[in-house]
Amino acid sequence: MASVSAIISSMIKDSPPGDLASFKEDLHVILGESKVDNPEKIVSSSLEEYQLEEDFQLVPVKGTNELVSKYNKDGVKFSGDGVKFGYDFSKDKAIDIETAETESGLSSLAASFEEYVSSHFPSSYKSYVSRSSTGKIVLIAVDLKHNDANYYNGKWQSVYEFDETSGKLNGLIKVKIHYYEDGNVVLATKSQVSETTTLGNLVAKIQSVENDFELDILTKFSRLNENLFKNLRRQLPINRSKVQWGKSIKNYKLGQDVAGGRD
Amino acid sequence: MHPLTSSEDLLSSVDKPLKVQRCQETGKNYLTCDYNRDGDSFRSPWSNKYYPSIEDEAEAPHPSKVLRQLEQYANDSFDIYRDLYYEGGISSVYLWDQDTDVDESGSVEFAGVVLLKKEIDANTKDAGSWDSIHVFEVVPGSGKSAAYKITSTVILDLSTEDNSDNSIYLSGNLTRQTEKSQTYTDSNSHISSIGSMVEEIESKLRNMLQEVYFGKTRDILGDLRSTQDIEVTKSERNRQQEVVKGIQGL
Numbered sequence: 128m129a130s131v132s133a134i135i136s137s138m139i140k141d142s143p144p145g146d147l148a149s150f151k152e153d154l155h156v157i158l159g160e161s162k163v164d165n166p167e168k169i170v171s172s173s174l175e176e177y178q179l180e181e182d183f184q185l186v187p188v189k190g191t192n193e194l195v196s197k198y199n200k201d202g203v204k205f206s207g208d209g210v211k212f213g214y215d216f217s218k219d220k221a222i223d224i225e226t227a228e229t230e231s232g233l234s235s236l237a238a239s240f241e242e243y244v245s246s247h248f249p250s251s252y253k254s255y256v257s258r259s260s261t262g263k264i265v266l267i268a269v270d271l272k273h274n275d276a277n278y279y280n281g282k283w284q285s286v287y288e289f290d291e292t293s294g295k296l297n298g299l300i301k302v303k304i305h306y307y308e309d310g311n312v313v314l315a316t317k318s319q320v321s322e323t324t325t326l327g328n329l330v331a332k333i334q335s336v337e338n339d340f341e342l343d344i345l346t347k348f349s350r351l352n353e354n355l356f357k358n359l360r361r362q363l364p365i366n367r368s369k370v371q372w373g374k375s376i377k378n379y380k381l382g383q384d385v386a387g388g389r390d
Numbered sequence: 391m392h393p394l395t396s397s398e399d400l401l402s403s404v405d406k407p408l409k410v411q412r413c414q415e416t417g418k419n420y421l422t423c424d425y426n427r428d429g430d431s432f433r434s435p436w437s438n439k440y441y442p443s444i445e446d447e448a449e450a451p452h453p454s455k456v457l458r459q460l461e462q463y464a465n466d467s468f469d470i471y472r473d474l475y476y477e478g479g480i481s482s483v484y485l486w487d488q489d490t491d492v493d494e495s496g497s498v499e500f501a502g503v504v505l506l507k508k509e510i511d512a513n514t515k516d517a518g519s520w521d522s523i524h525v526f527e528v529v530p531g532s533g534k535s536a537a538y539k540i541t542s543t544v545i546l547d548l549s550t551e552d553n554s555d556n557s558i559y560l561s562g563n564l565t566r567q568t569e570k571s572q573t574y575t576d577s578n579s580h581i582s583s584i585g586s587m588v589e590e591i592e593s594k595l596r597n598m599l600q601e602v603y604f605g606k607t608r609d610i611l612g613d614l615r616s617t618q619d620i621e622v623t624k625s626e627r628n629r630q631q632e633v634v635k636g637i638q639g640l
Contacts, residue, residue, distance in 0.1 A: 246619045272613050279606070283614045299555065304610045306602055310543075312562030314607040319555040338617050347558055348604050351548045355518035356603070359508050359546075360596055364474035370589055372467065372582035379470045 131163050136173040140181075143305030143313055145273050145280030147219060175216045183269050183284055185253050188212050188221045192253040198265050198286075199255060206257075231257050233264065239330045244268045247334070248283065264289040264326075266298075266333065278308035285337065287320065289329055296322040296332060300340050316344060405545050405563045408507045408521045410480060413437050421482040421505040423523070435465045435482045454491035456577070457500060461485040464502070464581045471585065472506055475592070479508030479520075496536070496577040501527045504588055515552060521545040522595075524588050528580045531571075538583055540568045542591045546599050560603050564595055 135154065142150050151170065158166030178184050183196040193207035195214045204211045206229050213223040231237070237256035244254035248270040255267040270283040287298035298320035306312045318340050324332040364370070371378075408421045413434035422432040428450040431440040438458060440450055453461055464483040472481035485492075485502035492498045504524040511517050522544045530536040543565045551557040568591055572583050616623065 246621055247616050248614070249616060249620050250614065270614050272610070274613075279610050281610045281614045302611065302614065304607050304614075306562075306606050306610065309566060310562060310564035310602075312560070312564070312602050312607070314558070314560050314611075316558040317555060337615065341611065341615065341617055344558065344611065345608065347550050348608065351516065351518070351550060351558070351560065352600070352604050355510055355516055355548050356546075356600060358510055359476070359518055359520040360592065361475050361477065362593065362596065365477075370471050370474060370585065372585040372589075373579070376467050376470055379474070381470060381473050 131158075131161070132169050132173060135169055136177065139173055139177050143280065143307075144271070144282035144303045145275075145305065171217055178216065182282075183267065183286075184214070184219070185251060185269055185271055186212075186214060186219070186221050188224055192251060193221065194253050194255045194267065194269060196255075196267065198259070198267060199257060233258060236264070236326070236329065240266055240268075240333075243330050243334055244270075247337070259288065264291065264329075266329075279304065279306045281305070285320075285333075287333060289324075289326070291326055294323045294325060296320065296324050296329070298333075298336075300337065318343070405523070405543050405565075407519060407545055407547070408505055408523070410507070411441055413439070414441060414443075415439055419480050421480055421507055423484075423503060423505060425486065425503045425525075426482075426484045433484070435461065435484060451486075453485050454487050456494055457485050457487055457492040460492065460500075460577050460581065461502075463578060464504075464584075467581055467585055468504055468506075468588075471589065475589075476506065476508045476520075479506060481506045492577060494577050496574045496580055497530045498577075499527070499529050500580075501525075502584075504584070506592075516548075516550045518548045519546070522592060524584075524591070526584055526587075528584070530574065534573045534575070535571055536574045536580065536583070538568075538570050538572065538580075538587060540584070540587055540591065542566055542568065542588070542595060544592070544595045544599060546603065548603065560607065562603075564598055564602065566591065566595065 138154065154170050155166065158170065163169065178195060179197045179200065183194055185192045186195055188207055188210055191208065193205065193210065193212065195205055199206050201211065204213050206227065209226060209229060211225050211227040212221040215222050233256050240256050241254045244252055248268065250270055250272040252268065252270040257265050259265050266287045266289065268283070268285045272281045274280065281304040283302050285298060285300040287296055289296050299317060300320065301317040302314070304314040320336050322332060322336060370376070408423060410419050411422050411432050412419055413436045415437035418436045420434050420436060426433040428440055428444065431442050431444045433440050438452060440447060444450055452458065461483060464485065468481045468483050472479055482505045483502060485500055488499045488501060490498050492500045506522045507520065509519040522542065524540050524542045526538060526540040528536055528538055543563050545563040547561040549557065549559045568587060570587060574580055574583065
């Protein structure tokens with residue numbers, strides 16, 4: 128049997144965007160009834176790892192959104208625009224905020240990426256540009272849309288690494304959408320990016336990659352609708368009339384695999 | 391969302407896809423759920439026997455004699471429904487007595503569940519499954535009128551996967567409750583009423599699922615990221631409004 132922490136981390140991976148607080152409460156209820164030692168610790172360490180590595184957080188710092196991810200982690204703190212801050216993973220808020228000089232030498236790229244992100248992501252967003260320890264340029268866009276009034280939440284996260292010398296752009300776009308009016312529906316999609324471009328064309332390339340990603344989803348949606356959904360259950364029987372329930376139902380000639388799907 | 395108070399709440403509020411079991415006596419497949427379960431075995435709607443076999447079949451819960459006849463009639467009817475709408479898949483209906491054993495008059499209350507399942511593996515990339523669960527109650531009242539109450543859930547999973555880093559999963563469920571009063575003639579006529587109700591509910595749910603899975607999620611994706619420049623879209627909209635105002639002012 129899988130270990131408790133493995134089960135917890137797989138539940139965290141499947142969790143819908145938004146509603147983190149109620150999700151954590153549910154986990155504590157489940158673990159509270161189990162005989163697991165120190166359940167709080169299992170939840171918080173799994174969540175912390177997931178948020179640093181895979182599901183980056185937006186946190187308000189001095190009135191603007193800042194990012195919590197492994198990419199801008201600097202010691203125990205995170206670096207943002209002119210600030211450094213700690214992050215309390217259990218309360219989802221910034222702590223120990225201090226002003227700091229954050230000069231990556233990429234300010235003009237950061238400005239043009241910010242301009243692109245602000246003109247395509249209407250909700251609560253953050254763009255981030257920095258140089259990684261291996262010398263690559265890292266670009267991150269995170270966007271959150273919480274609309275509990277209309278029963279949905281969504282999150283977009285794209286992360287790119289650009290190698291100036293080879294011109295290689297690698298990245299991963301991930302989107303999770305949760306719709307929960309009279310039910311529960313999740314769209315979870317991701318797409319790996321592998322392109323070649325120049326520094327001057329970098330932001331334009333990302334824009335076209337992200338447009339293509341959205342258009343590709345729509346193409347795949349129509350395929351899923353036509354090839355799968357429509358063949359699961361018909362809208363009407365092939366004779367276009369509703370079933371005659373009652374004794375006369377015996378008059379129907381069943382298909383070849385009458386009675387319960389013999390295989 | 392409401393916070394849970396116990397893990398039992400969680401288990402009972404999670405809708406899991408239905409599992410398939412083989413009836414050894416008839417060679418037919420059937421669907422399993424809590425309502426046909428006894429320990430680790432499940433009663434077949436085709437033979438009325440539990441599989442994997444249990445030591446004392448007679449001790450395990452079975453419907454009363456008349457209700458079992460009604461259950462067979464319901465299974466035959468829904469098998470035709472399944473064939474007409476699903477063109478494949480599996481259906482199973484289970485009925486259970488409430489306080490008093492059911493008789494043929496139709497005046498005794500009972501309950502049941504209708505299960506339908508279909509899976510498709512279209513090609514190596516795309517896969518889909520549909521599970522519907524309709525739990526119902528038949529409550530005969532005064533005169534020849536009965537109240538029918540159905541709680542319906544459809545679990546729909548659709549996916550396409552080029553590899554683990556290029557994938558789309560659309561999965562979830564929709565639930566709705568339906569109540570109706572209708573006249574009946576005998577116990578068999580309750581099955582006809584449940585049948586037409588399930589047929590109508592599934593058609594409605596199918597439309598809702600299509601709208602939510604392909605329409606709503608697409609709209610929300612557009613809310614997250616706009617393929618058009620937001621400023622450009624805004625100024626175009628303003629310009630259109632100016633034109634409309636201009637025309638109205640003429």
